[in-house]
Amino acid sequence: MAAYLFLPLAFIKFWFLEAPIGIINYFSSLNKAFLQLFSLPLFVRTFFKPLKNEYREGLVGFSRVMGMIIKSVFIFIDLILFLFLVGVESVIVLTFFLLPFLSVWILLLSS
Amino acid sequence: MIEQYARIYVLYRSALIRTVRLLVLFFVLVLLYSDVAAGLFPRVSLFLLLWFFMIEVFFHFKISRMHPRASVTTVNKDTLKDAYTFPVLVAFASAHSVKDFLHQLAKLQQVRLLLEKAGISADELSVPTENDEQLGLYAVELVKRMKGTYVTSMDMMASHLLQTEEKTKLLFSKKIKSEELLQLLFWVRSHYAEE
Numbered sequence: 001m002a003a004y005l006f007l008p009l010a011f012i013k014f015w016f017l018e019a020p021i022g023i024i025n026y027f028s029s030l031n032k033a034f035l036q037l038f039s040l041p042l043f044v045r046t047f048f049k050p051l052k053n054e055y056r057e058g059l060v061g062f063s064r065v066m067g068m069i070i071k072s073v074f075i076f077i078d079l080i081l082f083l084f085l086v087g088v089e090s091v092i093v094l095t096f097f098l099l100p101f102l103s104v105w106i107l108l109l110s111s
Numbered sequence: 112m113i114e115q116y117a118r119i120y121v122l123y124r125s126a127l128i129r130t131v132r133l134l135v136l137f138f139v140l141v142l143l144y145s146d147v148a149a150g151l152f153p154r155v156s157l158f159l160l161l162w163f164f165m166i167e168v169f170f171h172f173k174i175s176r177m178h179p180r181a182s183v184t185t186v187n188k189d190t191l192k193d194a195y196t197f198p199v200l201v202a203f204a205s206a207h208s209v210k211d212f213l214h215q216l217a218k219l220q221q222v223r224l225l226l227e228k229a230g231i232s233a234d235e236l237s238v239p240t241e242n243d244e245q246l247g248l249y250a251v252e253l254v255k256r257m258k259g260t261y262v263t264s265m266d267m268m269a270s271h272l273l274q275t276e277e278k279t280k281l282l283f284s285k286k287i288k289s290e291e292l293l294q295l296l297f298w299v300r301s302h303y304a305e306e
Contacts (some may be wrong), residue, residue, distance in 0.1 A: 003115030014173040015165070022172075103161040107154055 020097055027089040034085055040078040043071045113177050114192055120174050136163060146161035166188075179261045183254045191247040191262075194254075196306050198264045209243055213271055221303040222268045226297050229272075230285045236271070237279045249274050257297055263306045269296045 035041055051065030051070065093103075117169040122128060139159045176249035192200065198219055208210035216222045217233035226233065250262045250270035258268070273289055276282050282292060 003112055003119055005120070006112070010173065011165075011169050014169055019172065021263075099161060099165060103158050104136075104159070107158040109152065109154055 015100065016097065020093060021095055025094060026094070030089075031082075032081065038078045038081065040075065040082065043075050043078065047071055047075075060101065113197070114170075114200055114204070116174055116177055117197060117204040120170070120197075120201055121204040123170055123174070124186060126196060132163075164254065165214075169205070178296070182260045183219060183251045185260060188248065191244065192249065195247070195259065195262045196264065198306060199262060199267055201266065201269075203243070209246065212243065213268070215266050216268050219264050221299060221306060222264050224302070225265050225268055225299045227272060228282065229282070229287055229292060231281065232274070235281060237275060237281070246270055248273065252294070253293075256293070259300065261298065263303070265299050265306075266295055269293070 001010050001063065047068060048064065051067035052063065054060060054063035117125065128231050135156040139156050143153045143156035148157055175197065177197045179194050179196055183194045186194045192203075195203070199216075199299060202212055202215035202219075213236050214233060217226065217236065223233075245264065246267060247270075249271075253266050253270055253273075254260070254262050254281060259265075272282060272292060274291065284290065
């Protein structure tokens with residue numbers, strides 16, 4: 001009988017605490033996989049290094065500049081995609097969190 | 112408390128409640144369609160649909176995935192059920208006898224795999240003389256031997272097979288030694304580690 005009484009409390013705890021934490025953990029793992037897949041940390045770490053590990057005399061400066069240009073483009077594209085992903089994730093988390101309030105708000109809307 | 116949640120879950124999954132849930136969903140969808148068709152904003156139907164969805168999510172991701180309160184090392188004879196996993200408790204809650212309990216267990220995929228690998232069909236599970244407490248105590252000992260944490264449905268079935276072996280000679284007839292069954296149990300447990 002006690003479980004029936006505690007069911008609404010269990011729902012509230014699940015909906016506003018456990019589930020959002022679970023979703024955020026899942027998304028953080030997804031973000032890590034995304035970053036690894038799109039090599040963003042690697043591009044940032046090797047931003048000033050010469051392209052293709054070029055260390056022959058006279059070519060180092062050119063390789064560095066070329067690498068910076070190419071990596072800048074890739075970093076920019078990666079960042080746009082990453083921001084889009086984070087945006088979608090934020091919308092999902094927020095929608096999930098606000099769903100009970102949203103349902104009441106919909107009900108109270110004047111037709 | 113987790114036992115009571117298992118009972119609620121059994122009720123929630125019963126044929127009657129399933130039918131009611133389906134009818135509610137159908138009614139809400141019809142209401143939603145009629146509101147939209149009449150050019151009205153579907154306030155009530157959307158509200159009901161959202162709550163239907165939330166309750167389904169709650170049962171699927173919270174109630175059905177409850178974890179045991181205690182490990183096998185901390186339970187005693189009186190608190191055995193605290194170390195049982197949710198599928199075991201659900202089988203307990205939906206069974207009227209030990210025989211029924213074993214047949215409920217035999218419906219689970221992981222138990223079916225254990226029985227299949229041992230070459231035993233669910234019909235061959237004989238009526239046991241032991242009660243559920245003896246079964247549980249033996250299962251706890253098995254889990255301790257396996258260095259496991261909780262008593263799973265597979266442990267319960269293996270416990271039953273080993274405990275009744277003297278009377279039934281079921282394992283003997285299948286040319287399986289108890290050590291081999293334990294190895295099988297160890298393998299199935301690692302295969303279904305999520306339980």
